[in-house]
Structure formats: structure tokens, C-alpha cells
Amino acid sequence: MPELPEVETVVRGLRASLPGRIILDVRLGKTDFIDDPVALAEQLPGARIADISRLGKFVCMELVPGGPAASSEARLHLIVHLGMTGQLTTRHPADPVAPHTHVFFALDDGRELRYTDIRRFGRILLIPESRIAVFRGRLGSEPLETTLEEFRARFGLRRARIKALLLDQGLLRGVGNIYADESLFRARIHPARIAARLTQTQLATLHRAVREVLTAAIRLRGSSISDYVDSDGNRGEFQRRHRVYRREGKPCVRCGEKIRRVIVAGRSSYFCPRCQPPPRAQKSRHPVKRT
DNA sequence: AGCTCTTCCTGAAAGC
DNA sequence: TGCTTTCAGGAAGAGC
Missing domain, CATH: 1.10.8.50 (Helicase, Ruva Protein; domain 3)
Incomplete structure (x- = not known):
């Protein structure tokens, strides 16, 4: 299950090849784990991936919107939590599609970024620049x-x-x-x-x-x-x-x-019950009688 | 207020 | 052997 080290490894892999790429198209399967699937499909095509980082167990992709009126739009943050069984992988469109793959991002270099999640405990959110500070503020320290x-x-x-x-x-x-x-x-x-x-x-x-x-x-x-x-x-x-x-x-x-x-x-x-001794029994108003 | 428990989901493994 | 039950667990929400 992805915790900090697993998410860090995923982020390092993505950071090696995704920055600079442009998302051409978004295809969705089941969407019950996505906060706003319509926003994903409408706002991501044309966007350029500027940076990828990790925030706790979240993968954070910083996007610069493309398309019409793009210059006036603020940055977007595509946030992915892998939950229990989430996988974020880069593939070629001809590669076999793993079962439970629910999101496909087509990239301008011919590859695909895919999200696969058997149990769908993961989450995908799209957060505008104006609300990213509130999102970060809910999390503790690194x-x-x-x-x-x-x-x-x-x-x-x-x-x-x-x-x-x-x-x-x-x-x-x-x-x-x-x-x-x-x-x-x-x-x-x-x-x-x-x-x-x-x-x-x-x-x-x-x-x-x-x-x-x-x-x-x-x-x-x-x-x-x-x-x-x-x-x-x-x-x-x-x-x-x-x-x-x-x-x-x-x-x-x-x-x-x-x-x-x-x-x-x-x-x-x-x-280990010997190396990690249990807490001392709490003082009780009904002490156990000793024999 | 601050904590613990339940719920969501699927597939593997244990139980009968 | 084959069907049913249990378990795994991140985090939101319910309950105490």
C-alpha cells in the first residue's frame, strides 16, 4: 500500500519524464473516486505539466492550462492519492491495459499516463491555484x-x-x-x-x-x-x-x-511483546484481587 | 473536543 | 472440492 516511500518513488519516476509534456486527451472509466470528473475532461486537454512533487502520500502535478484564453488562467494542481491499490504508470497506447484502469491521459510524446486502482480507495482532485494553500494547510509536517x-x-x-x-x-x-x-x-x-x-x-x-x-x-x-x-x-x-x-x-x-x-x-x-513492552495497566477503582 | 469505530471497494486466503 | 466469510486499510464521517 502506497505510503510516503512508495509515493516518493512514483514521483521520482514521473518527474524524470513528464515535465514539459502536454496532455492531449483524457479518457475516463469509473469515476466515483474522482472529485469532479467533468472538470478533469474539460480543463486538462491542452495543459502542460510544469512540475511533479509529493505532499505526504499525495502525488501533485502542477499544470499550466492551454487552449483558448490560457494566458489569463491560473495554474492547476492535479492531485492523486493512490489509496490502497492505486497505480500511476506511463505506458504506450499499444501496451495491454491492466484491469481496473480508470483514467488515461494521452501525452504529446505519444505515451499515456494511466491510473489503475482495483479497490478505488484512491482519489483524484483538481485544485486551482487559489485553493492549494488550504489543501496543504490540512496536512501535517513532512x-x-x-x-x-x-x-x-x-x-x-x-x-x-x-x-x-x-x-x-x-x-x-x-x-x-x-x-x-x-x-x-x-x-x-x-x-x-x-x-x-x-x-x-x-x-x-x-x-x-x-x-x-x-x-x-x-x-x-x-x-x-x-x-x-x-x-x-x-x-x-x-x-x-x-x-x-x-x-x-x-x-x-x-x-x-x-x-x-x-x-x-x-x-x-x-x-514484539518483549522488545516493545505494553503500557502499564491503568489505575482502576476496581483493582484486580491478587492471590 | 477529542478520540475510536464504521464505511467504502475488490480479491486473496481462510474456514467449513 | 466449492461456496461463504474474513481480512487488508486510507481517510471521511458517525458515534461516544
């Missing part, structure tokens, strides 16, 4: 650019479980279930720990672990569990380095204890 002080300020006072907070895109943008679990394992912090009860040292260790895990995953071009591929259709390699994610019952690489799975914040959470 994990690889967050200082320790900022990290402590965002997490240290919160009463929620640390796993839920790591997944909150309004706090930190780009971390999903895989990298939350892998980061918590490296920092030796149980996913159900209350953030405000972590020590300053634990917050510092977690801050470093998040950055190390994401950097290592980018280097290996992301994790391919089921559907993820980059813009050329190639799988990533980081799934081989997962130490806890989807390793329930297998031995911990550090201590040999069996990895366990619990649900935290509605998500499967994998951890």
Missing part, C-alpha cells in the same frame, strides 16, 4: 523535514495512542500502517502507548526511527506487499526488510520472541 522539537510538540502532549497519532495525516503527513509499525519496533515502543506518557528520550528515539525507516524504504524503492508498483510498473524491495509488519507468529529479529498482532486505532498492529 516526516523527513520535521525537527525533534516540532515532533515533541506535536506528539508529546497528546492523550491518544502513539500508533493512532503516527497515522494522523494532520500531524505527520505520509506515514501509514507499515511504516508506523516498523518505526515503533525500531524505537521499542508499544503501539498502544499513550503519547503523553512517553519519555523525552522515547520521543527522540521514535523521531529518529521514523526518519531512518522512511529513508531506508525510499532507498529500496518502497514496499510491494500486493499491488504497489512504481511509474514503470516495477515492484519495490523494502518488504524484505520488514521486521514486524505481517510477521505474526514469526520470531523477532532481535530477541526471538514471537511477533504478535493486535488492533490499535482500528488497524492491525504488529509488535
